[in-house]
Amino acid sequence: MKACFLLLCIFIQDLQLLGQITKGPDILVILADDLGYSDLGAYGSEIKTPNLDALAKNGLRFTNFYNTARCWPTRASILTGYYPQQIRRDTLKTKSGGMRGKRPSWAPLAPALLKKAGYRSYHIGKWHLDSKPIATGFDRSYYLKDQSRFFSPTTHYLDDQKLSPVKRGTGFYATTELANRTIEFLKEHETKHSDSPFFTYLAFAAPHFPLHALPKDIAKYENTYTSGWNSIREARYQRMSELGFPKVDLSPVLPKLGPPYHFPDQLKILGAGEVNRPLPWKKLSKEQKTFQSRKMAIHAAMIDRMDQEIGRIIDHLKKRDRFDNTLIIFLSDNGASAEIMVRGDGHDPAAPLGSAATFPCLGPGWSTTANTPFKKHKTWTHEGGISTPLIAHWPRGFDAKNKFRHTPTHVIDLLPTFLEIAKIKKRTSIVTSPGKSLLPVFKEDQKDHHQGLWWSHEGHNAILKDSWKAVSSFKEPWELYHLSKDRSETNNLAKKHPEKLKSLIALWNKSTNQFIADSKK
Numbered sequence: 001m002k003a004c005f006l007l008l009c010i011f012i013q014d015l016q017l018l019g020q021i022t023k024g025p026d027i028l029v030i031l032a033d034d035l036g037y038s039d040l041g042a043y044g045s046e047i048k049t050p051n052l053d054a055l056a057k058n059g060l061r062f063t064n065f066y067n068t069a070r071c072w073p074t075r076a077s078i079l080t081g082y083y084p085q086q087i088r089r090d091t092l093k094t095k096s097g098g099m100r101g102k103r104p105s106w107a108p109l110a111p112a113l114l115k116k117a118g119y120r121s122y123h124i125g126k127w128h129l130d131s132k133p134i135a136t137g138f139d140r141s142y143y144l145k146d147q148s149r150f151f152s153p154t155t156h157y158l159d160d161q162k163l164s165p166v167k168r169g170t171g172f173y174a175t176t177e178l179a180n181r182t183i184e185f186l187k188e189h190e191t192k193h194s195d196s197p198f199f200t201y202l203a204f205a206a207p208h209f210p211l212h213a214l215p216k217d218i219a220k221y222e223n224t225y226t227s228g229w230n231s232i233r234e235a236r237y238q239r240m241s242e243l244g245f246p247k248v249d250l251s252p253v254l255p256k257l258g259p260p261y262h263f264p265d266q267l268k269i270l271g272a273g274e275v276n277r278p279l280p281w282k283k284l285s286k287e288q289k290t291f292q293s294r295k296m297a298i299h300a301a302m303i304d305r306m307d308q309e310i311g312r313i314i315d316h317l318k319k320r321d322r323f324d325n326t327l328i329i330f331l332s333d334n335g336a337s338a339e340i341m342v343r344g345d346g347h348d349p350a351a352p353l354g355s356a357a358t359f360p361c362l363g364p365g366w367s368t369t370a371n372t373p374f375k376k377h378k379t380w381t382h383e384g385g386i387s388t389p390l391i392a393h394w395p396r397g398f399d400a401k402n403k404f405r406h407t408p409t410h411v412i413d414l415l416p417t418f419l420e421i422a423k424i425k426k427r428t429s430i431v432t433s434p435g436k437s438l439l440p441v442f443k444e445d446q447k448d449h450h451q452g453l454w455w456s457h458e459g460h461n462a463i464l465k466d467s468w469k470a471v472s473s474f475k476e477p478w479e480l481y482h483l484s485k486d487r488s489e490t491n492n493l494a495k496k497h498p499e500k501l502k503s504l505i506a507l508w509n510k511s512t513n514q515f516i517a518d519s520k521k
Contacts, residue, residue: 023118023195023196023197024117024118024119024197024421024422024423025197025325025326025327025394025396025397025421026197026198026199026200026317026322026325026326026327027114027119027197027198027199027200027326027327027329027418027421027422028198028200028202028313028317028326028327028328028329029078029199029200029201029202029329029331029414030202030204030310030328030329030330030331031075031078031125031126031201031202031203031204031330031331031332031333032204032206032207032303032306032330032331032332032333033071033126033147033203033204033205033206033207033208033332033333034071034207034208034209034332034333034334034335034336034337034362034378035207035303035332035336035370035388035389036332036335036336036367036369036370036371036372036384036388037335037370037371037372037373037374037383037384037387037388037389038236038237038240038369038370038371038372038373039207039303039332039336039370039389040052040053040056040303040389040391041053042056042057042061042243042389042391043061043240043243043245043389044236044237044239044240044243044245044372045236045239045303046224046232046235046236046239046300047221047300047303047304048220048304048307049303049304049307050307050311051307051308051310051311051314052307052310052330052391055314055328055330055391055393056391056393056402057401057402058393058395058401058402059328059391059392059393059394059398059400059401059402060391060392060393060398060400060403060404060405060442061389061390061391061403061404061405062389062390062391062392062404062405062406062407062409063245063246063404063405063406064387064405064406064407064408064409065331065387065388065389065390065409065410066386066387066388066408066409066410066411066453066455067331067332067333067334067335067386067387067388067410067411068083068084068090068334068386068411068455068457069334069335069378069379069380069381069385069386069455069457069458069460070090070333070334070378070379070457070458071126071128071208071333071334072084072089072090072100072128072129073085073089073090073457074333074334074411075126075127075128075129075203075333076089076090076103076129077410077411077412077414077435078110078411078414078415079109079110079129079201079415080103080107080108080109080110080415080433081412081413081414081415081416081433081434081435082107082412082431082433082434082435082518083412083434083454083515085456085512085515085516085519086107086431086434086515086518086519087103087104087107087518087519088100088101088102088103088104088519089101089103089129089130090456090457092456092512092516093456093458093459093474101130102130102131103129103130104519104521106429106430106431106521107429107431108136108137109129109136109137110137110199110201110415110418111136111137111138111139111199112136112137113415113419113424113427114199114418114419114422114424115137116424117197117422117423117424118196118197119196119197119198119199119422120139120189120193120196120197120198120199121137121138121139121198121199121200121201122138122139122140122141122182122185122186122189122198122199122200122201123138123140123141123142123143123201123203124141124142124178124181124182124185124200124201124202124203125142125143125144125178125202125203125204125205126144126147126203126204126205127143127145127203132157132160133160134159134160135160138201140159140185140188141157141158141159141160142156142157142158142177142178142181142185143156143157143158143160144156144174144177144178144205145157146344147174147205147208148210148343148344148345148359149166149210149212149344149345149356150173150174150175150205150206150210150212150213150356151166151168151172151173151174151212151355151356152165152166152167152168152170152172152356153165153166153172153174154166168356173214173305174205174206174212175204175205175206175302175305175306175309176305176309178202178204178205178309179309179310179312179313182200182202182313183312183313183316185200186198186200186313186316186317186320187316190320190322197422199418202313204306206302206303206305206306207299207302207303207306207362208337209337209339209341209359209360209361209362210343210344210358210359210360210361211295211298211299211302211353211354211360211361211362212298212302212354212355212356212358213298213301213302213305213354214301214305215352215354215355217301217302217304217305218297218298218301218354220300220301220304221296221297221300221301221304222297224296224297224300225292225293225296225297225300226289226293227281228281228282228284228289228292228293229278229281229292229296229365229366229368229369230253230280230281231281232296232369233250233253233368233369233372234250236369236372237250237372237373240372240373244404245404246404246406246487248373248487248488249373249486249487249488249490250372250373250488251373251374251375251383251384251488251489251490252375252490253278253368254278254368254375254376255277255278255279255280256277257277257278257338257364257376258276258277258338258364259276259338259339259340259341259363259364260338260339260377260378260379260380260458261339261341262276263340263341263342266340266341266342267340269342269346269347269349270340270342270347270349270359270360271291271349272285272287272288273287273288273290273291273292274288274291274340274363275288275292275363275365276340276363276364277364277365278364278365278367278368279365281365291353292363292365292366294353294354294360295353295360295361295362295363295366296362296366296369297354298353298354298360299362299366299370301354310330314328323395324395324396325394325395325396325397326394327392327393327394327397327418327421328391328392328393328394329390329391329392329414330389330390330391331388331389331390331391331411332388332389333388334378334379334385334386334388335367335370335371335374335376335377335378335380335384335385335386335387335388336362336366336367336370336371336377336378336384337361337362337367337377337378337379338362338363338364338367338368338377338378339361339362339363339378340361340363341359341361342359343359344359345357345359346359347359347360364377367384368384371383371384371385373487373488374387374487374488374489375488375489375490376473379457379458379460380460380473381455381456381457381460381461381462381471381472381473382460382462382471382473382489383487383488383489385460386455386462390409392438392442394442397421397442398442398443400442400443405441405442405445406445407441407445407446407449408449408450408453408464409438409441409449409450410435410450410453412433412434412435413435413436413437413438414435414438415433415435416433416435416436416437416438417437417438417439419437420437420439421439430521431518431521436449436450451465452464452465452507452511453465454508454511454512454515456512458474459473459474459475460472460473460474461508462508463504463505463507463508463511464483465504465507467482467483467484468480468481468482468483468500468504469481469482469483469489469504470501470504470505470508471489477494478494478501478505479492479494480492480493480494480497480500480501480504481493
C-alpha cells in the first residue's frame with residue numbers, strides 16, 4: 001500500500017513538473033498612446049523613465065520597429081497579426097477598397113488563439129476595435145472608452161458592463177487607475193488561476209491628448225522646457241548618439257507642416273499662446289513660450305507617471321515570482337501627434353493648464369521634438385509617424401541584455417511571436433498572416449526577416465523593401481529614400497533612381513490589391 005502511495009505521489013509530482021515545463025510564459029503587452037521615438041530615457045529623452053530604462057538595460061531595444069501610423073489600425077494589427085486593411089479595420093483613400101468595420105471571422109484576436117494553450121487574457125485601458133473585449137475572448141476587461149477626461153471619464157466598462165461616470169475631485173487619474181486594474185486582475189489570476197499563463201494587454205491612454213497630468217508630476221518638469229523645442233531636440237539627438245543608437249542625420253524641421261486636421265475655431269479657444277506650426281523658438285512671443293513650455297512639461301509628466309505605474313506592475317510580478325518568465329513588450333501605437341483640437345469638456349483658459357478643465361494638445365512644435373530624429377508625425381507614413389520604440393524583456397527567454405536590434409520589424413509580428421512562445425502550431429486561416437515571429441530576432445538581427453513592409457493611412461502610403469522606401473503624403477508625389485544611408489529621409493532619390501521607385505510603387509499596388517481582396521473574404 002505504501003509503495004502504491006509513493007508511486008502515486010511521484011506520478012503527481014511528475015505531472016506538476018511537466019506542467020511547469022510545458023506551460024507557456026506569461027505575456028505582458030504595454031502600449032503607450034502617441035509616444036514619440038525619443039520620448040523615453042532609453043531612447044534619448046530627458047524625461048525620467050527609470051522602470052522602462054531598466055527593462056531596456058536588461059533586455060532589447062529595437063531601433064527599426066514600425067506601427068501603422070494611427071491608433072486603431074495599430075491595435076488591430078497587434079491583436080491579429082494582419083495589416084488593418086486586410087481585416088476591414090482601416091480605409092484606403094487611394095483605392096476602392098478597405099473599410100473601418102467588423103473584422104472577418106478568419107481574423108480572431110489574440111485571446112481566442114492563446115486560449116488553446118491554456119492562457120487567460122486580460123484587457124485594461126483603451127480598446128479602439130470592433131465589438132468589446134469580453135465578447136472577443138478576453139476573460140476580464142476594464143475598458144476606458146472616454147479618453148478625453150483623464151480625471152473624470154464618463155464612459156468606461158468592467159467586463160463589457162457600463163460603469164457610472166466618474167466625478168471630478170474624486171482622486172481618479174486614468175493612468176493610475178489602469179495600473180490598479182492591471183494589478184487587481186493579476187492578483188485574481190494568482191488566486192484562482194495560478195497554474196495558467198496569462199496574456200495581459202495594457203493599453204494606456206497616455207500621453208495622448210488632452211495633456212492632463214497630476215500637479216506633482218508636472219512640477220518636476222516646470223523649468224525643463226523653457227529653452228524651447230529646438231534645443232531640446234538637439235539634446236535628445238546628442239544623447240541618442242551617446243547611448244549607441246545608429247548614426248542618423250537629424251531631419252530638418254518642417255516649418256510649414258502643421259496639424260493633420262485644421263480646426264481654426266478651436267485654435268482660438270486655446271488662446272494666443274498656442275502655435276500650430278514648429279516655428280523657431282526665438283520667434284515666439286513670451287506668452288507663447290510660457291504656454292508651449294508648460295505643454296511639454298505636462299507631456300513629460302504623463303510619460304513619467306506612466307513609467308511610475310509600470311514600475312508598480314513590475315514590482316508586483318517580482319513579488320509573485322512571475323517576472324523572469326514574463327515576456328514584457330513595451331511599444332507605442334504611432335509617433336507623437338501634431339494635432340490641435342478641443343474636445344471633452346472644452347478648454348477654460350483661466351484654469352491651470354493640464355487640469356481637468358483644460359484641453360491642451362502637444363502640437364507640431366513639440367511633436368517634432370518627440371519624434372527626433374525623424375520627420376513628420378502621427379498619421380503620416382514618413383518615419384516620424386510610423387517608427388516608435390519597442391522594448392522587449394524576458395530573462396528566461398533570451399540572454400541578451402542592453403542590446404539593440406536593428407532588423408525592420410512591425411506590429412504585425414507581435415501575435416506570431418506570442419503564438420510561437422505559447423507553442424501553438426501555425427494557425428490555419430484562409431488568409432496567411434504577413435507577420436513573422438520575433439523569436440529569431442530576439443537571438444540576433446535577421447537579414448531577411450521581411451520581404452517587404454507596407455503602409456497606408458489617410459492617403460499617406462509607403463512601402464519598404466531591402467532598405468529602399470517609397471513614401472507619399474496624401475495627393476503628393478512619391479518620394480524615394482535609401483534608409484540604410486538616410487533613415488531621416490532627407491535625400492529624395494526619386495529622380496536619381498526612377499526604376500527603383502517604379503518597382504516599389506508596383507509592389508505597393510500589388511500588395512494593396514491583395515489586401516483589398518483579403519478584406520472581402
